[in-house]
Structure formats: structure tokens, C-alpha cells
Amino acid sequence: MRKAIDCVKGGLRWAWRHKFRAVVLLAASSLLVPPPARSQFLDPCCAILAAGLSTISSTLSNVIGGGLNNILGVEKSISNFEQTVVWPRHLIAQAQSLVGNLQGLFHQMRGVMQVPVNSATLPATQQFEQNLLSGNAKQIDQTSARYTTVYGAVPSATAASPQARNMIDITDAMAQATMKKAIEIDALADLEIQAADQINQSIQTAAPGSAPIIEAQADAWLVRANAYTQSATADLMRVRAIALANDSENLKNGAANATNVQQQIYNLLKRQ
Numbered sequence: 001m002r003k004a005i006d007c008v009k010g011g012l013r014w015a016w017r018h019k020f021r022a023v024v025l026l027a028a029s030s031l032l033v034p035p036p037a038r039s040q041f042l043d044p045c046c047a048i049l050a051a052g053l054s055t056i057s058s059t060l061s062n063v064i065g066g067g068l069n070n071i072l073g074v075e076k077s078i079s080n081f082e083q084t085v086v087w088p089r090h091l092i093a094q095a096q097s098l099v100g101n102l103q104g105l106f107h108q109m110r111g112v113m114q115v116p117v118n119s120a121t122l123p124a125t126q127q128f129e130q131n132l133l134s135g136n137a138k139q140i141d142q143t144s145a146r147y148t149t150v151y152g153a154v155p156s157a158t159a160a161s162p163q164a165r166n167m168i169d170i171t172d173a174m175a176q177a178t179m180k181k182a183i184e185i186d187a188l189a190d191l192e193i194q195a196a197d198q199i200n201q202s203i204q205t206a207a208p209g210s211a212p213i214i215e216a217q218a219d220a221w222l223v224r225a226n227a228y229t230q231s232a233t234a235d236l237m238r239v240r241a242i243a244l245a246n247d248s249e250n251l252k253n254g255a256a257n258a259t260n261v262q263q264q265i266y267n268l269l270k271r272q
Contacts, residue, residue: 118133135189136183140180174238175239181232182232195221
């Protein structure tokens with residue numbers, strides 16, 4: 001008996017040291033050994049297995065299944081809250097419909113802005129007017145030449161006094177600069193309208209979660225548009241400043257001419 005126990009212990013130690021070999025031998029022996037004959041009576045192993053499976057199924061249904069049902073109920077409550085309070089579907093549909101209506105108004109506004117307003121009748125002035133109303137930044141280089149064709153060049157040094165030539169030159173310079181800036185602003189306005197159309201089209205198909213992104217983009221374009229408006233206002237202020245400077249120059253020239261006339265009259269009277 002002791003030898004048998006020692007042999008069993010030795011076999012267990014060998015199996016422990018050679019786990020992989022022992023598993024392979026056990027699998028091979030299980031395949032070679034024929035299955036035991038089942039009697040017509042119920043196998044105790046099957047009954048134990050069936051009871052274990054029933055217990056597992058009951059645990060999954062009552063314990064784990066109940067917890068999952070609770071989680072599903074909470075998720076449904078959150079979804080209903082989002083659809084009815086946070087992002088109501090009917091309000092989203094109304095907003096998208098409003099955007100569609102505004103898009104139609106924008107197209108009408110663009111059509112109004114594209115109505116021709118050209119009024120010049122002579123060839124030189126027609127070309128100059130077309131240049132000023134083109135809204136094409138590529139035509140800015142042609143503005144100075146067409147301005148000179150219509151308004152003339154600065155008089156030569158023998159045709160006008162230095163003061164008059166300076167006043168004419170700065171007036172022409174500021175007038176041309178303002179006209180060029182107007183062409184730039186018209187071109188920028190066209191780009192702003194295109195950006196507004198794209199933003200409106202995006203809003204029509206945007207998901208509720210993407211609304212803040214589109215709003216931020218629209219705010220950025222609004223700031224840019226305000227900057228262009230301020231630039232145009234600055235040009236108007238420069239034009240007004242040049243007009244005031246010209247008026248001041250005229251007063252100065254008038255005072256100087258009056259002084260010269262008085263001196264000439266005094267010289268004539270002195271000779272007599």
C-alpha cells in the first residue's frame with residue numbers, strides 16, 4: 001500500500017514538473033478510452049450540470065439582467081430628456097425651416113445687389129466706372145491710368161505753383177486710394193456673402209451637437225466683416241480729412257495772394 005502511495009506521489013510530482021506533457025497525455029487518453037455506456041436511467045452528472053446551469057441562468061436573469069434593465073431605463077430617460085428639453089426635434093425642425101427661408105431672402109438680396117447701376121455715357125468714363133464697380137481686385141492696377149484719363153494728370157511745374165501742384169497731387173492720390181479700397185471692399189463683400197451662404201447651408205443639415213462650432217465660425221466671420229467696415233470708415237475719414245486740408249490750403253493761398261496784391265498796390269502808389 002505504501003509503495004502504491006509513493007508511486008502516486010511520484011506521478012503527481014512528475015506531472016507537476018511536466019504540466020504540458022501531462023495535459024497532452026490526459027487529452028490523448030480521453031480520446032482513446034471509449035465512452036461509458038449510458039443506462040436508461042438519468043446520469044447523476046447530467047443532473048448536477050443541469051442544476052448548475054439553471055442556477056447560472058437564474059443569476060444572469062435576476063441579478064445581472066435587473067441591473068442592465070435599470071441602466072437601460074436611465075439611458076432612455078436621458079435620451080427622452082435630450083429630445084424633449086435639450087434638443088427638441090420640433091424646435092430643431094423649425095430652426096432649419098427658418099434657415100431655409102433666410103437662405104431664400106439672401107438669394108433675393110444678392111439679386112438686388114447685382115442690379116446694374118452703371119450711368120456713364122462717354123467711352124472713357126464708362127471704362128472708368130466699370131473698373132470702379134467691378135468688385136474685382138485684379139483690376140485695381142488699371143484704376144490709376146483710367147483716373148488720369150478722366151481727371152487729367154498733375155500740372156507741370158511751369159503750369160502751376162508748387163502749392164497748387166502739391167494740393168492736386170495729394171487730392172488725386174487720396175481719391176485713387178479710396179477708389180482702389182472701394183474695389184477691395186466690394187470683392188471682400190462678395191466673399192463674405194459666399195461664406196454666409198455656406199454657413200446657412202451647413203446649419204440646415206447640421207446635427208444639434210455641431211451648432212456651437214457653426215456659431216463660432218459665424219462669429220469669426222462677423223468680426224472679420226466688422227473689420228472691413230471699419231476699414232471703409234477709415235477711408236471715408238481720410239477723404240474728409242483731405243477735403244478739409246484742401247479747403248485750408250485754399251484759404252492759405254487766398255491770404256497769400258491778398259498779401260501779394262496789397263504789396264503790389266503799395267508799390268504802385270509809392271512810385272506815383
